Amino acid sequence: MAGIFDFGPAIVLLPFLSFLIAVGTALSGRDLLPKGGAIPGIAATAGSLVLSVAMAAAVAGGEVYDETIYTWAVGAVPGSDGLELTFGLLIDPLSSMMLVIVTLVALLVHVFSLGYMNDDGETGLPRYYAGLGLFTASMLGFVVADNLLMAFMFFELVGLCSYLLIGFHFREPGPPSAAKKAFLVTRFGDYFFLIGVVAVFATFGTAQFVGTEAAPGFPVLAEQALAGEFTANTFLGLGTEAWFTVVGLLVLGGVIGKSAQFPLHTWLPDAMEGPTPVSALIHAATMVAAGVYLVARMYGFYAVSPTALGVIALVGGFTALFAGTMGVVKRELKQVLAYSTISQYGYMMLALGAGGYVAATFHLLTHAFFKALLFLGAGSVILAMHHNENMWDMGGLKDKMPVTYYSFLAGSLALAGIFPFAGFWSKDEILFETLIHGLDGQPLLLVGYVFGLLAVPVTAFYTFRMVFLTFHGDARTEQAESPESVRWNVKGPLVVLGTLATVAGAVNLAPVRVLTGAHVDFLHAWLDGGFSDLTVHHYAEIDPYSSAYIGGELTTVLLGAAVSLGLALLGLGLAYRLYAVPEPVEHTDKLGSAKDLLYDNYYQDEYQVYLANRVVLPVARAADTFDQGVVDGAVNAVSSVSLFSGSRIRRIQTGVVSNYAALVTLGLTALLVVFGVLGGWLL
């Protein structure tokens, strides 16, 4: 039966095809395609979007899909069928939602690139579009992966694409370095992820997320193992639950790397060296989102491990605040956005750790729209400013580029969590979930909640500092006086995303449901469908949390919303006071010694560079010296000693025949004595 799901692979393959076309064009070295190869990319992502929407519709109709489509390899295990390593498609509410997000953002980024790259006369466009195509394809492959190994493989390919795209301007010194850093830091995280994948296979014999009734996926097996219905292999003498925690944390390593969580967040701000549309793609829908998506994808596995959940929550909460504070002092537009990304993904992690599966997914959705919007808006500004990103060189752009301004404003309001923009709803739900679960005897979550809450005003402050510096006040440079105009291909995506950033919150108005009892939390319902083991209520059953309220659910909802909104407005107001003036000045000196700390990103880069340059490299050099001196020295010494003894031995041959006679006699005598003694006839 040729259902819509049979076209599933096409979602991944279409962008891949556009990648191949672009590579072919790049190899030919000639201008074979109009627009530097953008058209195939746009067509492909549009096609994927259409298919994704169609699938979402099918999923909405209650259908789900989980099929193995390709057996990659089978490992021999004596006495069994062996360990199957496969590729498969898993289309369920979560993945179909993510598909729509990714394809939509990718399409918009492709379109935007027409304005940002093509119109700007960049060279190497086929290479750029090849990168975008592969990036999209990899991310889509990751999203639809039906097992952890396949997920890992596309996860890594996403990393490759980020390397290629961040380092797009390879002739300059910055981008290649940033690209290297991005790949290397995320690779460090992926190292743990890979161990995790291996461990999952070793533990359960499968890495399917869902599986079948007869052979369930590993989250279900983990559940069964803890219930004593299944014997999982554990290693290193650990108990079942402890081992699951270890495995979960290992996989989490990859998540922390890709989603730029503390302490592996350092690559992300540097990654701003890439073209701005790429940043949009990376931050909104692909690479960084991949980490969080992965946790959501295998949430059932984390849900059975309280320790892992606690770690996730704490890391997320801390990162949300930590990254936010760094965003406060940044001068470049994209830098601020970069730290906001880290911070926002921190929120999602917090939500996941706190049992807020829906909240995290919700924020993933809204964030995808408003962050893509902000980046594309920033791209529009940067384009207008001839690639000057310093906000202190801007100002007053509000009137000159109204479309950009208003859409950017919408995105900023969403980011700051101002009612009723999308970000408000999702962020509020995260804090709410954290609070109610924390109140029920989970001090760790309360700590996370405090972090998250503190990050709210910080977010609002840096967001609107950015808005005010960029768009308000007077133009501070000539470029800002007369910015370059941008065309439809820039404005179009901004408008689409601006609308979404404004209204996307409507998909899950959980507070409204609490208030009115109306079932307006559509996303909750959406995620509660599909495979029974992957539903929201199933997760709620197996996770270690239950809820407690301050005075009752309604009170808590209102209180939480009010507090977070109030804090957001506080931050906004502060920003307004400081920066919404015609001639804003840097107020960073007021921070005192904290200023340097924030400028230098808490010396996170420094210590990591120190580790690389002052620890690892010297160790490597020492190893090299050791290798040359001792190991190879031993080899050469053997040879020298042999040759030296050779040159000594030949001296026996004196050239005087009388000596020879004497030596012959001596030799014979020695033999006589020795063998006489041995033979027993002498002495």
Place this chain on the structure above:
Amino acid sequence: MIIEALIGITFLAALVVMLAPDEYAGKLAFALSLLPVVGSLYMWAGFDAGGNALMAGSIAYQTQLDWLTVAGYDLQWFVGVDGISLPLVVLSTVLSSLAIVSAWTPIDTRQSQFYGLMLFMEANLLGVFTALDFFLWFVFWEAVLVPMYFLIGVWGGPRRKYAAIKFFVYTNIASLVMFIGFMALVFNLPVGSFGLPEITQSLQAGELSSFVGLDPATLKLAAFAAMFAGFAVKVPVVPVHTWLPDAHVEAPTPVSVMLAGVLLKMGTYALLRFNFTMLPDVATRPLVATVIAAIAVISVIYGAMLALAQQDLKRIVAYSSVSSMGYVILGLIAYTGLGIGGATFQMVAHGLISGLMFMAVGVIYNVTHTRMVGDMSGMADRMPITVGILVAGAFGYMGLPLMAGFAAEYFIFQGAFASTVIPSAPLFTAASMFGIVIVAGYLLFAMQRTLFGEFSLETDYEVRRAHFHDVAPLAVLLLCTIALGVAPNIFFEMITDAIEPVVAVVGGGA
């Protein structure tokens, strides 16, 4: 008879090319080298053997003729392939052809001798991978050294003579040590020939008798140690690896390709065939397994650290070969289907990828006449396609999914993690896996400094784009790498089939 034809044709081709005039030697050698490629692919297409050749599996394209009798033992012309050897045969033929093409630009003296020796080496390599009689195998095994000595010594870099003799003597000592160990085993078995299957099966039937006061178990241990030491040099593993960087740095590009691509695999192939297939009961002793696993991990990490400290691109790749071979050792000692299968697969995968890396570095060297990281930058600007392929190859080396290296390394990791043979297998596995981070580190740093940034070059050579025939082999290797990464079953299925009996003896897990 096809194996005889393959080896015979290659020998003949070597002879013809030796006698050909220098101007045509390269092209003639390439044309002739396509014959074995076609032959090996034909063998692959018609391959229908099952099981392990040494363990009573059916052997494909088998020929068995008596050659001579020595000390009451029959020595035979006994060749054939199974799922372990066939991929390596294909690798040898394909890589030889490509290496010959890659030599067209850099080799500009005594060409007919060069290409003749390359083909001569190929013929012997084919012999190594197909021989199933110990002495026959040993003849080919040692005979590979001779052309290699000349190829490094005549056409190499400034310290070529030192490197050549070091390679020559070091690996020769290793062979001798191994020989003594193996012979001590054979003479205490009730076998009538040096046929490897017969010896293996007799050993596994527990027919070993004691020798000079050593009981069979001790004798096995001693023989295992001697053979391991001997093969370890060839692989090479730390600490007997130091000949390799010297040989690689001095060898001309095509020779490095063959050295890293195929010659190193002789060592791991032999380890698998001899140590791990014949003496599983020794290898699986906890202490032995621990030591070998430790050697593997040290090779991986230490080799990678050494690569990190290098400035010469070729040295970087050379040390990273040490690192990659460490994975193979880990996979072998795991004694699991994926472990040993992955190790075998890694032999092929690393052959392709390291060949690709050496070739790409060679193409850049042809143009810039330097390989030092500090001497150049921004090569991507001048040689976009070469650099593009080099970057792809480097990512392959780092174990990028859907390229052969990832498949191999993943199989190994998966296999080693659950190994019941290595004590604390997850710790060893996790430790060795850290190699994938370091490899990314040194390759990314080196690429950043040489390929990207503003173009500059310390030497004053004119930088031209590479010839088509320089780049074409790179592209072919890259495509092979991707093909194997996407569809490992091109080889992995037959490998699995052949190693399953080995694993079954131990009864290991996944």
Place this chain on the structure above:
Amino acid sequence: MEPLLMQADQLPQWTALAPALALGLTGLLLILIDSVDPDSSRPALLAGIATVGSLASLGLAGWFLSAGTGQAGTGGGISLFGDALVVDGMALFFQALFASVTALVVVASYDYLHDHPHRAEFYSLVLFAATGMALMAAANSLAVAFIALELASLPSYALVAFLKRDAGSVEAGLKYFLIGALSSSVFAFGISLVYAATGSLLLPDVYAALSGGVEGLTGVAAVGILMVAGGFAFKTASVPFHFWAPEAYEGAPAPVSAFLSSASKAAGFALAFRVFVVGFPLDAGIDWVLLFQVLAVVTMTLGNFAAATQEEVKRMLAYSSIGHAGYALIGLAAFSGGAGGDVLGASMAHLLVYGFMNTGAFLFVALAEHWGVGRTFDDYAGLASRAPMASVAMSVFMFSLAGLPPFGGFFSKYFLFMGAIDAGFWWLAAVGAINSALSLFYYSRVVKALWLNDAVGEFELGSTPTALYAAIVFAAVATVLLLPGFAPVIETAQSVATTIVP
């Protein structure tokens, strides 16, 4: 079976000595020609006769071998002259070896002695020495052993000093002679002691007497045996009687060096194998297996280490020849009674291959001397570009000597090590292995000089000496073909060696 092969059985018994006789008669014929017409110089004729004579000997030996003369299939060894001589497979095997080397040397000498007088004497001396060797291989009595050994030695002294106006040649001759004289007295004294203890010089009788125990005279017998071993050590250039070898080989005309280091050494081994295996039981008051183990280890180590740092190719070959004596000694050092034939056979096979590769190597030195390119490694630099064929041949010899395939030396050396391991003496093989690796180093120095180094100066090589070239190429071809064609060699060697084990 072919009719020709049948006939070998039906010949009179004495004809079994035909290979030796052919050599001796040819030597006499040459003397005769020379005395009839001493002044006329007919080098081609003389060399031709010598070649034909040695080839005839080779042919006869080969024929007998393939016909099974003196072997188990036709009733065992043929005893002659009151058992003083025995012609069996081993004797024929060695006689074939001597004849081959003699033929090569004779052919090569044609060019080497191109403007030299006294050629007839030279050829006849070579052939007489070869006759002595052929008899050594067949000696079944200590008396014959001594006489044959002297018959081989005396012409050799003269041959080494043949270039009587060349100080090196004379010095070499002197040293060879003096140490030879000393050794032969030791040998003779040893024989006299063995006779004193056993009352017989016939090997089987000696064996019987010693096995039965010689009360009161055990020490005498043991000293005798040790001194007899000394005599062989001289002939085979083994420690501690090796001191003559480096100088003799270096100073002698290169073809003579080839002859001595290949044939003469093999003759020493032929005699030693038979005397010790047939004549001296393992428990005759001296553990002669241990003795040979010591000698083998010391000899191969000393030879190889001293060779490693030589400057001159010829002297390096001389030391390497000592090293190879050490390898060949494994045949006796790993001898273990019943199954000892295998390792003896391996040793014999090694000597045969060594006969070709080592002769070839010295003949290449002869070629270099003929061209006057100098003697050191450095002088050989870049020779490959000017004499590629000869250089290929020399590389073949070097790699074969080092025990690398695809050359004959590979199998012979490894079968030898194998024999040692088989007998339980794995450490002997290990010592051999260390030495073998070291030897690869210095052998490859020659190859390096030829192929890897660039010529220092420019000068013309003279005309190509056809005969010398032919001999070298033939030796090289034989060395290569002895790998695929090793079957008859090793199988014959081991089967004939097994028959002499009592």
Place this chain on the structure above:
Amino acid sequence: MVPPQYYLLLAAAVFCIGVFGLLTRRNALLFLMSVELMLNAANINLVAFSYYWGNVTGQTFGLFTMALAAAEVAIGIGIILVLYRNFHEIDVTEATTMRW
């Protein structure tokens, strides 16, 4: 009858005298003579034990030894002659152009 041990001792003594001469004399001719002594020591044994064992093998062999000794001397003298021609000296320690 003289017990055979005495012959052995005599022979050994003669042999040792020969060896002593060999080691101490640098004149080639004296060297040669010392070797002759050693050979004759062997002859003493051969003849004595021929009598002891009651067969003629030893005596016959003794004759051969003498003949060979003579031949050896003939060759030796020849070599000493050319030695003198080349080195103008018959001191055996003078010819040392080749060593090590």
